[in-house]
Amino acid sequence: MSTASKSLDAKRQRQIVTPEGVPLGVTLATRGSRLIALILDYVIMFVSLFLIALALLLVGINLGQLDALGTGAGEFLVVVFFIVLFLAFNGYFIFFEMGPRGATLGKRAVGIRVAARPQGQSGERLTAEAIIARNLLRQIEIFLPLTFFSTAGEAGSGPAWLVGSLWFAVFMLFPFFNRDALRAGDVVAGTWVVEAPRRKLADALSLRQESEPAAEAAYRFGPEELEVYGEYELQSLERVLRDGDDETLAAVHAAIVRKIGWQAGSGDERAFLESFYTALRAKLEGDMRFGKRKADKHAEVDRSGPSLR
């Protein structure tokens, strides 16, 4: 990961505090993923409306001609169609965001969800009212400029298309002018859109080698050998052990051996690194219990005691 994208990622980190007093990190959804979700949602809505109209045609109902027929049943269907239209455009978002995942189908697809924006510090319950409010605002964000466009063709309407585009631009660009990427609906409802958490529990690395006790006995590390690294290196090592290939393992192995001044053997890199990982973690966690933390190899040991990161 490059440093530029890393700092962008850091910009999207927010912290909420649950009622139990546990701080949780949330990541704001990117504006791009929200746009994709919105487009997906509209595609879904239009396709399903199209399918409904098509299904009606297949059973011999042409909505365009119904009104002209002037029969009671035909009118009834037109009324039903209008109500379905209204529900589709307003109810779709509300129904899905009120569900247990707090996300429309499009948002689910890109892995984001709606959450209550904390007022002050503590995280809040996402309420039905908030979801209704944020979706009613779509009316001025998207549908109102569309009505400007629809009158643009008429004589004497003048710069309606210009007004429409300006209006559209103001609300579409709204998320770019605040820190939390809020759209107007989010401001009014007190919500924001965050990345939906979903991660499986990976096996503990320090437990894996228990099945091969012979390997563990082969390496013993002294305190001065473990002194050189900090938490950052430990986490890098964990990443390498989890999904690094043999080449990376060999390179990391060589670097560590050089750093602690051992003689480099070969062929047993993984076992060595796993033992080193366990030993280093044992040492750093031991220090942690005494309030000493070491962020990385350059850092002096932080003795300021436990703190919330």
Add this chain to the structure above:
Amino acid sequence: MKAPTIRNPFAAQPLPEQPDIEAAALRSDRFRLEREGDWRRLDQIVRRLERGFAFRLSDEDIMDLPVLYRQAASSLAVARETSLDAATLRFLEDLVQRAWYQVYGPRSGLLRWLGGFFRGGWSRAVRAIWLDILLAFAAMAAGVAAGWLLVARNVEWYFALVPGSMADARVPGASRAQLAETLAIADGAGGLSAFAAQLFYNNASVCILAFALGFAFGVPTLLLLIYNMALLGAMAWLYNSVGLLPDFLAWLSVHGTTELTAILLAGAAGVHVGRRMAFPGDASILSATAEAGRRAALVMLGCVFMLIFAAILEAFPRQLAGPEARAIIGAFMAIAWTALFVLVGRERKGASAP
């Protein structure tokens, strides 16, 4: 990888076997192993809730959810201070967050929520914005007066206020007979239901617009109310000029008491948001806006239902019933709505709130 076997993808997965806790070398690993079973159980419960399979959860699971959630939250707090196992920390962060969304998420689905909404939530929200309703009402009254007075002074104003498509035969200089025609009882209900649906779609959009414009400190909302009511005032003047004012009012009142109330509430909701943005009091602007927005959204949702009702009234009784019946229906609706907003959903002493 396991050999492929046919299994029910929705079936609960068996919990993985527990490694020997005592054998673990690190204290943080023992910590993890001791609690991992609970975490995985919470993970399963939350996953099922997320998929909308709440009905498949046993009573035991539902009872344990808050407990497991709090345990996981405290595990996370401890793990942050004692463990450097990044995988465990990340998993716990995500698990606690997901459980938090479920434990502190919307309490009920849309339908159950709507039930509570009609049994008092709506009326309470309307009562909470009484001041804004007064403001919106003042704007509407001013609009009617302005429309009337402007046209009375100079008839040209009529054409400025009333759009051509709406005026039809209702123009200054039209004879009494022509104007009476526009109020007449229609021959049949042909085409009226579709008309009602279109009217509803249009009115609902206007209402939502009035609310949404509150976002700009409520000023556009008030202007919108004044403009729309000026149109009404101008028309009232027109019918008065040929002595048909009572018939016009009766014609209007059938759906008007419902529709105008809906527009009044929508405008008031918009004004409420705008007013709280302009004068947030002790709260920050953002949180004041959010609080007002949520309350106003309740009022708005009710407006949409009122408009469905108004459209039905607009299409049938207004065109079919006589003047007296129209006035009676209109007055009845006005009383019914007022009663709903004033009386329903009050907290009764001794009675449990819904």
